[in-house]
Amino acid sequence: MVLEKLRLDGPPRRVAIVTGGGRGLGREMALALSEAGAEVCIASRTQSQLGDTASFIEARTGRRPLTVSMDVRDSKQCDALIEQTVAHFGRLDILVNNAGIGDARGMGSRIDDYTDEDWADAIAVNLNSAFYCSRAAVRVMREQGQGGAIVNVASGMALRMSPTALGYSAAKAGVMALTRSLAAQVVGEGIRVNGIVPGFVLQRPPETDEQREQVAQRGRFIPAQRLGEAWELGPLAVFLCSEASSYITGEHFIIDGGGLAGGIAPVGWPAPGGEA
Amino acid sequence: MDWERKPGFDLTGRKALVVGFANPAGEAIALALAEAGADVAAASATLDGDEVMAAKRAARKVAEMGRASISQGWDVSLPTNVQVGLRQIVKDFGTPNILVFNADAGLWKPATKVTDAEFATVQHVNQSGAYFAARSFLRERKDTNVPARLIFVTSVLAERGVGWNTVYATAKAGIEGLVAGLSQEFGPQNVTVNAIATGWMEWTAGRGPDEIGENRLLRFIPMRRFGKAEDVAPLAVLLASDAAGYINGQVLHVDGGVSQHL
Numbered sequence: 001m002v003l004e005k006l007r008l009d010g011p012p013r014r015v016a017i018v019t020g021g022g023r024g025l026g027r028e029m030a031l032a033l034s035e036a037g038a039e040v041c042i043a044s045r046t047q048s049q050l051g052d053t054a055s056f057i058e059a060r061t062g063r064r065p066l067t068v069s070m071d072v073r074d075s076k077q078c079d080a081l082i083e084q085t086v087a088h089f090g091r092l093d094i095l096v097n098n099a100g101i102g103d104a105r106g107m108g109s110r111i112d113d114y115t116d117e118d119w120a121d122a123i124a125v126n127l128n129s130a131f132y133c134s135r136a137a138v139r140v141m142r143e144q145g146q147g148g149a150i151v152n153v154a155s156g157m158a159l160r161m162s163p164t165a166l167g168y169s170a171a172k173a174g175v176m177a178l179t180r181s182l183a184a185q186v187v188g189e190g191i192r193v194n195g196i197v198p199g200f201v202l203q204r205p206p207e208t209d210e211q212r213e214q215v216a217q218r219g220r221f222i223p224a225q226r227l228g229e230a231w232e233l234g235p236l237a238v239f240l241c242s243e244a245s246s247y248i249t250g251e252h253f254i255i256d257g258g259g260l261a262g263g264i265a266p267v268g269w270p271a272p273g274g275e276a
Numbered sequence: 277m278d279w280e281r282k283p284g285f286d287l288t289g290r291k292a293l294v295v296g297f298a299n300p301a302g303e304a305i306a307l308a309l310a311e312a313g314a315d316v317a318a319a320s321a322t323l324d325g326d327e328v329m330a331a332k333r334a335a336r337k338v339a340e341m342g343r344a345s346i347s348q349g350w351d352v353s354l355p356t357n358v359q360v361g362l363r364q365i366v367k368d369f370g371t372p373n374i375l376v377f378n379a380d381a382g383l384w385k386p387a388t389k390v391t392d393a394e395f396a397t398v399q400h401v402n403q404s405g406a407y408f409a410a411r412s413f414l415r416e417r418k419d420t421n422v423p424a425r426l427i428f429v430t431s432v433l434a435e436r437g438v439g440w441n442t443v444y445a446t447a448k449a450g451i452e453g454l455v456a457g458l459s460q461e462f463g464p465q466n467v468t469v470n471a472i473a474t475g476w477m478e479w480t481a482g483r484g485p486d487e488i489g490e491n492r493l494l495r496f497i498p499m500r501r502f503g504k505a506e507d508v509a510p511l512a513v514l515l516a517s518d519a520a521g522y523i524n525g526q527v528l529h530v531d532g533g534v535s536q537h538l
Contacts (some may be wrong), residue, residue, distance in 0.1 A: 001311055002285075002311050002312065002510050003285060003508075024305070028279070041384065046287060059513075077293065095493075095514035153445065180537070183498070183536065183537075184498060184533065187533055203527075205277045205278065205279055207277050212447030222463075224522060224524055225463065225464045227524040229522075230279065231279040231519075232519060232520075232521070234281070234284070234519070235283075235285065236284075236519075236520075236523070238284060239284070242344065244511075244514075246507065246509065247507035247529075247532050248502050248528075248530055248533075249474075249498065249532070249533040249536075250498070250533040250536030251529050251533075253523070253526070254523070254526050257522050257524055258459040258463040260525065261456045261524065261526065262456070262459070262525065267402075267460075
């Protein structure tokens with residue numbers, strides 16, 4: 001039956017790591033995986049967010065996530081993250097490479113002003129992290145011999161030209177290529193590798209009237225007439241990490257309200273009545 | 277302040293219409309939607325006796341699960357048939373909020389040998405039928421507060437060339453334009469439009485023998501097996517659910533990785 005395939009409570013109960021799991025999309029994917037029955041480790045640079053998120057998830061699912069404060073730019077710390085998780089829960093089945101940041105000098109920095117360090121950092125946080133964590137995770141999954149699922153979070157910025165994020169978009173395009181090539185490499189071991197490609201998705205709910213108005217304004221540029229909300233990645237992550245997607249690998253799931261399916265005319269074209 | 281999260285795989289209270297039972301994905305999807313809580317109407321895509329019976333069988337199994345169901349024999353190449361049939365379903369079953377279009381008329385033949393009649397059938401069932409079903413479904417939709425979901429089952433053959441499959445590919449490729457266009461036109465009305473592109477399935481024409489040692493094609497699929505109906509159904513449930521409201525205009529591959537490798 002279909003609904004059973006979406007459960008992660010086993011036996012054996014699946015163990016998942018979500019990088020960048022302290023807030024935003026990562027927090028929601030970690031919550032959804034925990035709700036589906038998985039043991040979850042959340043990793044982030046920011047210790048305070050980890051504690052809050054762990055308590056939040058524990059309150060909803062009764063299982064406290066392991067929290068690991070670390071820097072995904074460092075391969076040794078990525079190795080240690082995998083080791084700690086396996087030491088704590090006894091196995092590893094799922095890795096969600098979600099850690100990432102926009103360009104260091106803010107979206108919109110021009111190539112003229114872009115330093116070597118800016119570029120290296122964009123690649124390190126967004127791309128190297130996915131490689132380091134995947135490498136360490138595949139070693140464990142291969143040894144377990146029971147397959148596994150890796151989900152890489154990319155970005156719509158990787159797919160279209162945009163003046164606003166040079167390093168970020170290049171790194172995310174790299175993540176998408178990594179997804180496909182790694183999928184081909186580990187398919188024989190039953191490890192599936194897929195990507196989620198978010199468009200404009202809110203990391204947290206707007207709190208003030210001003211923020212709500214801003215969000216509504218930005219939503220008008222999306223066919224769905226709204227921005228995405230972080231929680232909407234949760235069920236998708238569960239689907240991609242569960243048996244429900246057992247014939248899907250190397251694939252990217254774009255979740256963007258329809259933006260990338262259009263994009264050759266302004267949203268809402270033609271206006272009612274057929275005129276511009 | 278927290279999100280108002282919606283369940284990913286719960287279709288309680290929703291009404292689905294599944295069209296097309298010539299391949300096993302139709303029944304698998306119908307039962308999966310029912311398992312997730314939806315009532316399901318079933319319509320064949322052609323008046324082929326086996327397909328009409330398959331639609332009836334699926335509806336009976338849905339009823340056995342305790343959900344409302346109804347079945348009809350359709351010829352989706354006739355727009356009037358689709359319109360009148362759907363109107364009857366609306367009266368007897370209720371207005372569907374989920375449409376799954378799974379019509380599938382395969383053709384495995386050298387391009388120069390295809391007859392006019394074969395070409396027309398493949399175009400009409402796969403492509404024209406998809407549009408007629410979508411149009412009637414959207415015309416019947418009244419309550420825009422309830423999300424509507426259009427899900428077309430298509431094929432990787434729409435995107436990638438294979439000899440002897442040109443005519444089928446031509447028809448299935450039309451689904452991609454349909455998805456792209458409708459996703460933009462109806463996105464603002466609480467509607468999502470997506471497609472599931474299946475790979476080489478256990479029923480795909482021209483797939484060759486099932487024994488892997490004897491089949492070069494099978495060895496070419498990264499997962500080294502043909503797809504099954506139950507591989508397709510869970511994604512239909514996800515796309516139909518309230519949690520998939522931001523997935524729009526996509527063609528998602530369920531193909532064992534075949535469309536993504538070199």
